[in-house]
Amino acid sequence: ITAGSQSKTYDGNTLTNDDYSYTEDVLAKGDVLTATVEGGITDVGSAANKVTGYKVMRGDKDVTAWYTFGESVDGKLEVTRRPVTIQTEGGTKEYDGTALTNAQVKVSVGSFVEGELKSLKATGSQTEVGSSKNTYSLELEEGAKLTNYAVTEELGELEVTKSTAEIIITA
Numbered sequence: 001i002t003a004g005s006q007s008k009t010y011d012g013n014t015l016t017n018d019d020y021s022y023t024e025d026v027l028a029k030g031d032v033l034t035a036t037v038e039g040g041i042t043d044v045g046s047a048a049n050k051v052t053g054y055k056v057m058r059g060d061k062d063v064t065a066w067y068t069f070g071e072s073v074d075g076k077l078e079v080t081r082r083p084v085t086i087q088t089e090g091g092t093k094e095y096d097g098t099a100l101t102n103a104q105v106k107v108s109v110g111s112f113v114e115g116e117l118k119s120l121k122a123t124g125s126q127t128e129v130g131s132s133k134n135t136y137s138l139e140l141e142e143g144a145k146l147t148n149y150a151v152t153e154e155l156g157e158l159e160v161t162k163s164t165a166e167i168i169i170t171a
Contacts, residue, residue: 001069002020003050003051004019004037005017005049005076006077007077007080012042012113012114016077017049018036022035026067030058031063033056036052037050042079044147046077084110084149084151085152086106087154089102089156090158091134091158091159092159095162101125101158102122103121104156106120115141116140117139117141118139120138124155130160133156133158
């Protein structure tokens with residue numbers, strides 16, 4: 001008897017699979033095999049799906065003892081990382097002594113499982129002439145795990161250019 005295998009992308013729900021298969025054409029006509037399969041996984045990773053019991057019935061009569069069973073084969077349950085792309089916006093301004101920021105941040109591809117994202121904020125800042133990435137901070141709700149996500153970043157560029165205001169020095 002072979003336990004079923006299955007994989008899925010992380011969605012916050014436990015993956016189970018009680019399917020099984022067995023060697024065909026070995027049961028006498030009218031005999032019915034049923035098996036119990038147990039296993040489960042919620043977070044990213046893999047786990048065994050095991051046959052924990054079986055019986056063969058002929059109507060109301062248990063005829064399991066009339067058959068020889070080989071060792072059961074485990075199935076595999078696998079949860080893969082959920083893809084998410086976080087995108088921040090950029091901006092440009094002339095130097096004026098104050099910080100250039102842009103609060104625009106969003107999940108542009110994919111999504112977090114409902115109820116797992118606590119906050120997402122743009123945190124980048126550029127005051128002096130030059131440029132930097134518009135970074136962000138991400139906070140998940142208690143119990144949620146960032147390892148369940150494959151996060152890709154598309155960070156905007158914050159650029160401060162030289163002031164074009166003309167400075168006139170008069171002696």
